[in-house]
Amino acid sequence: MMEFKYIIYEKNEGVATITLNRPEALNAFSEEVINEVIRALEDVKADENIRVVVLTGAGEKAFSAGADIKAMKGMNALKARKLSQTGEKLCVALENLEKPVIAAINGYALGGGLEVAMACDLRIASENARMGQTEINIGLIPGWGGTQRLTRLIGMTKAKELVFTGKIIDAKTAEQLGLVNMVVPQDKFRETVQQFAVELAQKAPVAIKVAKALINKGAEASLDAALALESEGFGVVASSEDLQEGVSAFIEKRKPVFKGK
Ligand code: DAK
Secondary structure, three states: OOOOOOEEEEEEOOEEEEEEOOHHHOOOEOHHHHHHHHHHHHHHHHOOOOOEEEEEEOOOOEEEOOEOOHHHOOOOHHHHHHHHHHHHHHHHHHHHOOOOEEEEEOOEEEOHHHHHHHHOOEEEEEOOOEEEOHHHHHOOOOOOOHHHHHHHHHOHHHHHHHHHHOOOEEHHHHHHOOOOOEEEOHHHHHHHHHHHHHHHHOOOHHHHHHHHHHHHHHOOOOHHHHHHHHHHHHHHHHOOHHHHHHHHHHHOOOOOOOOOO
16 A cells, blocks of 8 residues: 555545545645645556546545645745646646546635646535635735636636635535536535545546546647547547447446446
8 A cells, every 4th residue: 555644545436535634734735745646646547447536635624725835935936936836747647647536625725725626627515615716815826727727617707806806705606606516515525425436437438538638638729629639539439348338238228337448
């Protein structure tokens, strides 16, 4: 088993759960935390039994209250640059992972905490979740893609409002803005997330992998180029064993068992 100090890494029913585990600091992202999450994601990548990742926070209060503010005191340009690069590396690792990642937002997701949640594919919030790009309050701007990913997710009007004011919104508002996929009562949160993740883990892995890449890459391309990419991806998925299994299962009126091949 891998050794970690700041995260808990578990595997269950095809789902890997990475829990940020510094509840005394509201799971703030220090460089060590980020590097441990990146290391866990490398294991996820190598483990073909793992089909879905859940990223969440320990305790009842926070997913993550953002970058570690205490570590920023007296930070020079080189250290800030390193912190920015490490955080970006994590976000890119989440986006490029060929498996879906669910951010299970169990409380505050502020600043860098929200940015990391936005680099995940889906966001499930508990009723007590609170989200915001609060950097402005300490004289900063989002530095792990928040100005860009937030805008792509909810549009310029609301993105500017959140980034300029630093206000914290509740789970319901986040759902209305399209920032989270769903809101779940707090007492059913962990089990609902796991159930959702297990269902996702049973979907065809090749199709999910290609769909994730197409949606991410397509967002950066012209419609023409993106549609061409979709055709290529469709070709790949159509030649998968998973498709043959899906078709056979349909004809035989049974549940498909996908292998990711
Ligand atoms: N970092 C470090 N410690 C934090 C923290 C954080 N972000 N947030 C909370 N804590 C610590 C608190 O200091 C406190 O520690 P002790 O005093 O007990 O030692 C403990 O967690 C519990 O917090 P509170 O006592 O404050 O709890 P409350 O319930 O009263 O308040 C709160 C909860 C979430 C409203 C409050 O803690 C808060 O406002 N926290 C700060 C949230 C925030 O502004 N987050 C955004 C941080 S800025 C960069 C790229 C990206 C970024 C930075 C640089 N580069 C390119 C260089 C990203 C920046 C950010 O994320």
